[in-house]
Amino acid sequence: MSILGLELRRSAALGAALIATAVGVGALYTATGRWSAGWMTLALTIREYLLLMWPLALAAGAWQGRREHRAKVGELFATTARSRAGRMLPVLGAMALTLALAYLLVTAAGLAGIVTTAPYRPLPTFAVVTGVGALSLVAAAWLGLGLGRMLPALVTAPALGVAGVLVVFFSTVGPADRLAAAISPVHGSGPFHDYQTIDNRVSGALAIWLTGLAVTGLLLFVAGDWRARTAALLPVALGLVAATAIVPRDRDVLNWPVDPVARELICTEDAPTVCVSRVHANVLDTLTPLAREGLAALAKLPDAPTAVHEDTRTIGYDEAWPAPRAGVVTIEIRIDARGGLAHPASVVPAVVRGLGVGYDGQCRNRNDVVERAAASWLLGREPRSDVGLVPGMIEEDPGINPEAVTLWQGLRELPDDEALARVTAVRNALRACQDPSGLLSRSAG
Incomplete structure (x- = not known):
């Protein structure tokens, strides 16, 4: 815990979480009328704002990933008895903890605005949708860590931030419905109606893909040679195959599904x-x-x-x-x-x-x-x-x-x-x- 606390104080994790929280809450309260109808409209609006928060998490991870290169201590750390993975885990934990907490804080800020006016509370579905949103920020941060360590140039973080916006946007509007539902954290979030939900099978497929993406980022971050980095691509590929295999085929489930209750x-x-x-x-x-x-x-x-x-x-x-x-x-x-x-x-x-x-x-x-x-x-x-x-x-x-x-x-x-x-x-x-x-x-x- 002392090592994790040290990482929270000295790494980019806390700053990234604060920025993501500020951006998410600011976006929410700039357009309160979009989500004031209920809990699910709030959840879908926050998922839509991942268009802003996901690239931020990706860029923050990339910035943190080049820390050893920036400090020129890579060779020094390599001579220590502690394994590479052991040295990297606290950073991974700090980024995951703070960015997941940032997503939950944005959600809590939204709930504070509707808790007295939204009588219908579909808690299980809301929790699943929120959890998958938090997982998406963790996956983005870990992927950024891996790419930042592989490409430790000063331009990597801002370039990944811009690329993240484009990737999230085009993963929603470009692919077919089933593929978009399986890979895009903002799919189904805009536009939406007041009775809309996200089917748990769609959330499950997306969670599988995001988990594969996060594991790939982790492996890239701890990899020591090109063979390990090549093998790191396997989890994201398997996640994509599994997600597209289990995601529903019904367009009414994929696009604007209605919660009958x-x-x-x-x-x-x-x-x-x-x-x-x-x-x-x-x-x-x-x-x-x-x-x-x-x-x-x-x-x-x-x-x-x-x-x-x-x-x-x-x-x-x-x-x-x-x-x-x-x-x-x-x-x-x-x-x-x-x-x-x-x-x-x-x-x-x-x-x-x-x-x-x-x-x-x-x-x-x-x-x-x-x-x-x-x-x-x-x-x-x-x-x-x-x-x-x-x-x-x-x-x-x-x-x-x-x-x-x-x-x-x-x-x-x-x-x-x-x-x-x-x-x-x-x-x-x-x-x-x-x-x-x-x-x-x-x-x-």
Whole structure:
């Protein structure tokens, strides 16, 4: 322990860990909204930031690996009775301990921000994903040690840092899905959805590959001649073969896999029913009165919806459009940087916007002008642009809102029964996937 303590004080291990921690925590808290939804989004975000931390660990190992060459004591140490491996183990231990701890500290810093707002805690999977991330930093540091000792030039460490960024990046976007999942520590981490997980078989395959990489780095670091260095390539080769052999073949498992428990709906006990996914259960109390206000506006229509559910589809992540459920309005739930409900002002318009008729990905007979005017009449307020109201909406056709205002004003001039009949006709047309154009400007009968 005294030798290990000496290495912690005098080697680059502690400095590398501090830099990696600072970079990881800084990156996390620069973009808190990416991971505030839950534990797995945090784990995936930290894995994505290995794009920064992994090259740092590689470069730090290479810098440490040239210490004997830099101090010109290699021949002196070679004359001592202590074996080469015995001299190297404390350095290996110091680098592994500090960089693994750095990864855990980054994770702990993230957990401190969501521990009170993230009710769903998939601890076993979270622990596995975090453990593999920590292992990746150990593998990078040990590989850097081996390469730094083999190539003890001043330029080796910075060159390996740059190369590490490129290797991590291209190992994710370049190879086929199965190979990327088996070798890239950031595979599956960006982009990701709030219900995403990493299959334990994928984590196992990656852990095998990283272990082989770490052993190769260790053997390169303690190798005394070219034969030993050549033999050091065997573990990484065997690790690659084993990892690619056991990694799943199913693309749904490799890319954006869904945790079904995280996506389960948690609902209010009283009616009208409002439901959110388990991973977003902390916003149910905030969402419920807003969703019910939207349902109250829709209740003016005959056969109106009686429930609001979170839209738990992962459209854009290779998932097909499911059929809309009768009597249920689905809306998207977003989580803000503090773990609460983001954009609460958009909830009521989101419930009423489609007059209770959801999008199924097939019907093309939708009319934004007519739907906005009809929804605004139900809400009793003048139509307004979706820009600034709908999350992510930054522009729209400038003619939509003025035309909607004109139709809305026409509805207000009609008797309530006549206006309601026209709005109902629009809703019925949407249900039948018929063009609703003109239904607000002429008699519904």
